[in-house]
Amino acid sequence: MLRSLLAALTACFALLAPFAAAHAACDRLDWSALSLPDHRALTPDDLVRIRDVGPNGDDPPSQHLFSFSPDHRSVAFQIRQADPESNSYCLGMVVISLESDAKPRFVDMGGELILRPADDSVYPIKWSGIPSTVTPVWTSDGKSILFLKRTNGVTNVWRASTASTRSSQLTAFSQDVSDFRLIDDRLIIAKLRDDGSAMKEALDREALGGYHFDSRFVPMMSSRPYARVAPARIMRAIDMRTGTVREATAQEVSAFPNSDRTVTDPTESPASCTSARRAKDNRLPSSWRVEQICPTGAKVVCTQAACSGNIITAWENNDATIVRFLKQEGWARSEWTIYEWNIAADSARKIYSTHALLTDCQPLTFDDIICLRETSLEPRHLARLDLRRNGLSIIANFNPEFSRLELGRVERLTLRSDAGIEAFADLVLPTNFQAGRRVPVIIVQYQSRGFLRGGTGDEFPIQAFANNGFAVLSMQRPMPVGALNRPRDAIAIDRVSLLDFADRKSVLSVIEKAVAIIVDRGIADPSSIGITGLSDGSSTVQFASLHSELFSAAVVSGCCWEPGQAVPLGPQTAQRYTAIGWPDSSEIAETFWKNMSISRNADRIGFPFLFQMADEEYQMALPSFIALQEKGKPADLFVYPEEHHVKWQPAHRLSSYWRSIDWFNYWLRGIVPAKGRRKVEALRWQSMPRTADRTVQRSVDADMSH
Numbered sequence: 001m002l003r004s005l006l007a008a009l010t011a012c013f014a015l016l017a018p019f020a021a022a023h024a025a026c027d028r029l030d031w032s033a034l035s036l037p038d039h040r041a042l043t044p045d046d047l048v049r050i051r052d053v054g055p056n057g058d059d060p061p062s063q064h065l066f067s068f069s070p071d072h073r074s075v076a077f078q079i080r081q082a083d084p085e086s087n088s089y090c091l092g093m094v095v096i097s098l099e100s101d102a103k104p105r106f107v108d109m110g111g112e113l114i115l116r117p118a119d120d121s122v123y124p125i126k127w128s129g130i131p132s133t134v135t136p137v138w139t140s141d142g143k144s145i146l147f148l149k150r151t152n153g154v155t156n157v158w159r160a161s162t163a164s165t166r167s168s169q170l171t172a173f174s175q176d177v178s179d180f181r182l183i184d185d186r187l188i189i190a191k192l193r194d195d196g197s198a199m200k201e202a203l204d205r206e207a208l209g210g211y212h213f214d215s216r217f218v219p220m221m222s223s224r225p226y227a228r229v230a231p232a233r234i235m236r237a238i239d240m241r242t243g244t245v246r247e248a249t250a251q252e253v254s255a256f257p258n259s260d261r262t263v264t265d266p267t268e269s270p271a272s273c274t275s276a277r278r279a280k281d282n283r284l285p286s287s288w289r290v291e292q293i294c295p296t297g298a299k300v301v302c303t304q305a306a307c308s309g310n311i312i313t314a315w316e317n318n319d320a321t322i323v324r325f326l327k328q329e330g331w332a333r334s335e336w337t338i339y340e341w342n343i344a345a346d347s348a349r350k351i352y353s354t355h356a357l358l359t360d361c362q363p364l365t366f367d368d369i370i371c372l373r374e375t376s377l378e379p380r381h382l383a384r385l386d387l388r389r390n391g392l393s394i395i396a397n398f399n400p401e402f403s404r405l406e407l408g409r410v411e412r413l414t415l416r417s418d419a420g421i422e423a424f425a426d427l428v429l430p431t432n433f434q435a436g437r438r439v440p441v442i443i444v445q446y447q448s449r450g451f452l453r454g455g456t457g458d459e460f461p462i463q464a465f466a467n468n469g470f471a472v473l474s475m476q477r478p479m480p481v482g483a484l485n486r487p488r489d490a491i492a493i494d495r496v497s498l499l500d501f502a503d504r505k506s507v508l509s510v511i512e513k514a515v516a517i518i519v520d521r522g523i524a525d526p527s528s529i530g531i532t533g534l535s536d537g538s539s540t541v542q543f544a545s546l547h548s549e550l551f552s553a554a555v556v557s558g559c560c561w562e563p564g565q566a567v568p569l570g571p572q573t574a575q576r577y578t579a580i581g582w583p584d585s586s587e588i589a590e591t592f593w594k595n596m597s598i599s600r601n602a603d604r605i606g607f608p609f610l611f612q613m614a615d616e617e618y619q620m621a622l623p624s625f626i627a628l629q630e631k632g633k634p635a636d637l638f639v640y641p642e643e644h645h646v647k648w649q650p651a652h653r654l655s656s657y658w659r660s661i662d663w664f665n666y667w668l669r670g671i672v673p674a675k676g677r678r679k680v681e682a683l684r685w686q687s688m689p690r691t692a693d694r695t696v697q698r699s700v701d702a703d704m705s706h
Helices: 002-015 044-048 197-207 400-404 462-466 490-520 536-547 571-580 590-594 599-604 618-630 650-669 676-686 695-705
Strands: 074-083 088-097 105-109 115-119 126-131 144-151 154-161 167-169 177-183 187-192 234-239 245-247 275-280 288-293 299-301 308-316 322-329 335-342 347-354 357-363 368-375 378-386 391-396 410-416 422-428 439-444 471-476 524-534 553-557 609-614 635-640
Touching (some): 044 462, 044 650, 074 650, 105 144, 154 177, 308 357, 322 357, 410 490, 422 462, 422 490, 439 462, 439 490, 439 650, 462 650, 471 490, 490 524, 490 571, 524 536, 536 553, 536 599, 553 650, 590 599, 599 618, 618 635, 635 650
Parallel strands (some): 439 524, 553 609, 609 635
Antiparallel strands (some): 115 126, 154 167, 177 187, 187 234, 234 245, 288 299, 288 308, 308 322, 335 347, 357 368, 378 391, 410 422, 422 471
């Protein structure tokens, strides 16, 4: 068994080449110059090639995704488009006028994708697979923008003319510049990331006598230890006129303030109190409140209930008498709303509300807000909100071809878990849906805000499923059970959530209720329900495989929880999991693992599993996968090299999209692809035993009768 597994993994690595050095054909990055296609079906390739501004997801960004020119007449941002054929990205720095026809001016092209570190306090750096935000900085005359650009494996500061296509490199460090500030249009204060050369030398010396296995090790990621490094950065000052480089002074370093707490109006205010801010408490999840700070140190706190909660940003009018703020509220925080706080009267009223996802909203004026916006059926675009007239206008639609693609109709279902926690699901119907005809359904987890693309981590192609005859339930996860009482740390949340698997039960109950609704409505075929999940989503799939008879096939990534997980995770993570309540490796814990472990309960698994794992994480799936094979259960495993928790390579994403479609087509509908590698894979699945029987349908029907 082990020999055949190693052979399969070797073949997988040979087929999935590492990130290619080939260059993408970037002639389609300029969305304004496209010839729109005829109306046609959407394919996985369309989803992979979406033009993006900023990272995906619904988390408020830690820095701006676009920036205003000094006169507030233009904006600048980086746009990217994946190219699976070359396994690379097209990157462009764009300037758009807010006053004219909004056609993009590409002032810089090229470079390599900059990834966000998952943990840069260790050497070597642990990467997340999520793109970093590149925020352009304008010179005071508006004639140039400065930005980070990565070439030849190193990130430096570049400058581009906003009126031409000329760009040039300003710094030439051998270490990555992780951030920078511009002072007086002449001085760049650069924050450099330690290249770890000293740490590497120390580890190489230690290697001569053998490494002591301790908390530095994460075996699934490396056979060498990770060394903890100081979080401090190397700070350098660069004179743009002379090119001289020196160590930054303490005053220059202070140009990097903690900007998380204060958001001010873009115009200078003559009033004495000019700073509206959102201040958070020390509990999780964070709750914010709106207040106003004066230069004297005095502050005014809004006492209205609307002024607290998940507040994202705040800004003032010119005389600092009114503060407006954006927050999430409503059912399962599904609404983005703007309130107006009258400071003198201490009154707050709602002036705008939408279910569209608003990202990085910045005030152009007090009444005009520029946001990156997306809806269930519209990819991210640049929009202008007119708060005085309650108007909406699209400044730039980065993906106009989506207006010509077939998209499944979307309906929102409001849900409540068995633990009483709000959640919702977006039902996406097949593009060929006919009322009265039941269809197979695929569950995608665990965020469903904004464009319905691929769920958390963009792993599972929702609209491509819909174009292949599947209905999709895109699930918005309920808040963790452990967060209900808002403890002070994440371990406390996880500890309460794990007790009697309360959180896993809560999440599964929401999914089962959503399926019950569409079975009762005659939409879903109860014998053909597939489920997917990355990370926390894969945990739900794992739990469901032992506690539900609803599902007929699964695809997971970032899986699995198993006895002995301390071995691949390493001592430090194992210690954290023990604090949460997971059993130690030495514990038998039969009752506990009966509720969660696939390897301990492989004979109970009633549906086929496809594991699509990053190479940094695949060892976590091996106990589950091997146990399923040993018990004659249908299972397959693919390992994607040079990947992290979230797959970032375009070829890998396209491959995983198609394989998920093929897996569900085969196990839920008996369909085999017509040719090529995809057919070869499906023919291998044909040799696997079928474990499901019709007790699934009978069980579901019985549940529905109640």
